[in-house]
Amino acid sequence: MQRETRIIKTTLDMVTYAAGLASNPADIDPLLDSVRSITARLGPGQLPSTEDDQFLVGVYLQVEQYLTLKEPIRTFSKEDLRSRLTPELRRQIETYETKHKENSVT
């Protein structure tokens, strides 16, 4: 009965975790199409490549944005959503955000 509060370690799990929180998955389904193509390519136990990781971080941020701004039934905060991620994943997200902020400025 008790829900397991596990720590999320991979970028793929991170996207799956965030997507599972959407009360209306149809809203974020187009975002997940590209994630499905990555999972289809991976063999059992195989981890995503560095390029895929970067892509998945981008997808996670889009899902996170949906959850914090558009989710129809409940309120989410970035901090709470990221609290279950490993420090390494949080660092990857921050790096991605900084990089994209710099790109948008230049």
Next chain:
Amino acid sequence: MKQGRIIAICTLVVALSAGAIITQIPVPAAWQGSTAAFHLPLAGYTIMACLHVGAAVSFLTTLGVYKAQLRRAYLAIAAGIVVIAVGTLQVSIIGDLNAWHSAWVVRGGLILPFLCSSLILYLGIRYFAQLVGAKSILSRAMLIVPVAMIMSIAATFLPHVATTVPEIGFAIGNGITAWSGLLILAAAMLVLDVKQHIGVHYTHAMTALSLPFFTSFIILAVQFVHTLTSTSTTDLTSSLITIMAIVSGILWLRAGYAFVQTREY
């Protein structure tokens, strides 16, 4: 998580204590059956009512994390649960006190909770379904409510055993049971539809929510058939209905607990 568990345990303790206290109430002089036949249904429905109230409290404790629209759906579900419990408990009390000719019963007060509770629950679930984008024919209230009404009216014409209750009162009672059963069934099926549609974080809670709805429908269906075929209120079927009412209370409490769990992610 802890809060949900505390509410569930406190509810169970209060429900069992209330049931035990009820068995100590003196039997009225006018009562013609056995002492057990007086106390057991009353104790059973008291336990059921306490469990329903505990479930409603569980639902209300989750309001904080949800947006205003879902709060409305939750409030409707919680209100429906409480009203259904109060309605069932009052029937047991009225039966034990043989107050079938009291002003409350004669003026229609008895049927009011049953008329409202199923409609409130159905509308609450329908609102929930709309919020998460679940589109189903069952969420069309303009279709479901009139269909339930027509079928309830049709149910009043069904043949039944001879009874001392005036025909009009008997027909209204059966009609209300059919009305409640049909709306609860529609709500139960709508919950399953929402479960298919909603994100994985909520699927366990939706499964837990569907169970008390289906149990309530079975209770109402058994009650409906029993009323048409028997006048006894102390037979095996009546006892079975009391037990199932307690089970539905436990399932409501479990559903409330499952929804408390959805607060965490």
